[in-house]
Amino acid sequence: MPNIMQNNKESQKRLFSGNHSLSQTKNTCSDRVLFFFFLAACLFSATNNASGQKLQLNDQGYLEKQGVNVFVFSNQYNGFFFDEKTAGIELIHHGVRTATGGAVRLQDTPEQWDLIPTMVDRQTDTNNNTIEVTLRYQDYDFNSRISVAPDEDGIVITVTLDKPLPKALEGRAGFNLEFLPAAYFEKNYMADGKPGTFPLYPASSTAVIPLTEKIPQFANHTTFDDRGRGEFIDPKPLASGKTIVLSPEDPERYVRIRSESEIMLFDGRNLAQNGWFVVRSLLPAQKTGNVMQWFVKPNAIPDWVRTPVIGFSQVGYHPAQQKAAVIELDKQDTPLKTASLYKVTSAGESEEKYTAGLKSWGNFLRYYYVKFDFTSVKEPGLYYIKYGDQKTNTFVIDADVYKNIWHPTMDVWFPVQMDHMEVNEAYRIWHGVPYLDDALQAPVNHQHFDGYSMGPTTDTKYQPLERIPGLAVGGWFDAGDFDIQTASHNSVILSFVDAWERFGIDRDQTYIDQTTRYTDIHRPDGKPDILQQIEHGTLNVVAQCKNIGHPIRGIVVPNLHQYHHLGDASTETDNLPYNPDLKAYESDGKSSGTMDDRWAFTNRTPFLDYQTIASMAAANRALQHHNKQLADDCLAQAKRLWDEQKSLPAPADTLFTRFMGSAEMLAALQLTITTKEEQYARRFKELIWPALERSPERSINAALIACPYMDDGFKEKLRDYVIQYKELNEKLSRENPYGVPISTRGWAGNTQIIHWAITNYYAYKLFPEIVGPEYVLKGINYILGCHPYSNLSFVLAVGTKTKKIAYGNNRADFSFIAGGIVPGLLLLKPDFLENKDDWPFLWGENECVIDTGAAWVLLSGAVNEMMND
């Protein structure tokens, strides 16, 4: 604790000089009284100095003191998903990110698609420990400057305007700071001393205001279904005053905000379930210069040190495997010398089995890491780890630990994601049959949300908004939303075919009937579920190829007010085809005048064509004995698309087309495996070696899959690249204590880690002398709990303790769908890895997607085969 130590030394110096004069004047005092006085003064002084310690601008570019970090636009709004609640001024309070979105905003409680400011400048002043940013709203030609500087016991935030507010923003532009509801549940607040309780569920008042007064959302989309009334909802504050104190009762969460401006407290959840508690002051009209100042004091508990996180696999370990817990420590913590493993007996007693010294790994991002290796413990049983006073929950050591780890994914998660089906589980219906009104041709030159857009042509025979027949079949909901993403479908089909062919996964616990559109969970029907799922995804992709002529980007609802739908998918549209002759909300029983049918985004790309060729060629093999007609259709479509792509002029050699080339390589590979035709094998071999030369880590997977189907020299030639790949893996073990590729992008990286572990398995199978099984297990153990931030399993309901909330379509209930795999740890720059386990709404951390689910099933098959053969 360098700063506190320094302060203590300073205070001791002062104390000694004070003491000296004391002893001169009160020389009758006994030494003992003096000593106690000294001790008490010392303690008081130390406490005082620790809590009064000022924030310092550190070399990572944020304000820091023990227990409190203030990020000032270390993370910015990127514009892709708009407000992701991971940008602006943010507070990490005693290890938890509790505030975000500190910025000039145009709404009381901004929603995801409301306008966000662009940061056009950021300056740090190390002499004064100050950070200043300039924010801009392009649509209003409006700039504001915000400076954040340390204050006596917190920060002072100052908003400066060089020009007065634009007229349109008067009474709308304000300074907001948003507080995480989950951090303040079951807590109180005070506004000018008047107490209140943070609502557990939103039920504060709102008003309705004419739409003409609303600041439009991005690209004129709207999250609000106003039923044609031309109005919008305006939330009213929970409280207001010149001083707002959040959680006066809890020193970990105490924040006091003072200002000369009126400060309001809002509940953003009245408008959007993912809203936060917003503290806000309006900026004054017709003023320039320093227009608003907040004094913010986040309490810092003196000498606070974060509780260590003991990372380990929540499903446990196979007796024969490497076993190591990774212990994550506050930099101010003093690592202990040892940790112990205790065994819990059937009598309910625990006995110490193993104690060992901890190996220091070093610093990674903001924490310090040590490892506890207990590989030598091989006796099957129930164990826990003890580090200092902390005991972990129990976990298993047994040969069967990995046996069931994919069952919830296949038995529950995939069935719930099934589109165009009713899905039942025992007494519960997850959803009715959705999207019987699929789909209309999306209009041209259109910017949509969720990454969809249309160029100047449809690339189909259909007119904009014309009905495309035959699409209301098969497919899965992409993620926590309900669109069909074709590229993810291809990825799922490829993973499932691989799992079927390599590991003969033939589990049957689901009843799936395409004729009556009915899925029943926990009910065998004599057919392997994995084949039924391959069939289900394939049905939609083949329908696209047949009815449109080629695979398409995807199918998604037309309105933003539909897109954020939560709950039963069958109520997202009215399931009746759109009829322009009827008025909105009018129906003749067979069709409806409400424009809610999903749109097909149909622009054609070589990448998607080739990726679809690969998945359709693979599905042909798996479906041979399950659905011969569909299997034949798959191969026919794959070959047709291949021939069509080959008849087009070769594109220019750019980085982009090389990326496309990776999809062509996959297509050539799967067609080779299915047809054994030389033309495809030749093309694969033309593409694979230059690709490996460019980046072995990107192409090694395809090369390893291809190996058994290639001629003898292939494997020998591949060996050098496997050695290079292994060296890259070794490098990872020097980059972070977990030895896996941890993502630093805007979406956390569990998918990448699962695919990495699968590739390692392929390498291990063919080159066990180069790549050992530990590279597969590192990936799987990370997903199952041996990771930063917490030790929860990232696979919902797999392991002793797992995530219990996720960004599924039931996220508003703070619930989850078993078997989904969350994205995991999101890096908030520069050094904070986060995976919230009390707040489901951060999609980059908690949204389970279909391709990850299928990859998890494949990896589970691999680890089972690897450990038990």
Ligand SMILES: [Ca+2]
């Ligand atoms: Ca989506």
Ligand SMILES: [Ca+2]
């Ligand atoms: Ca079945």
Ligand SMILES: [Ca+2]
């Ligand atoms: Ca409809």
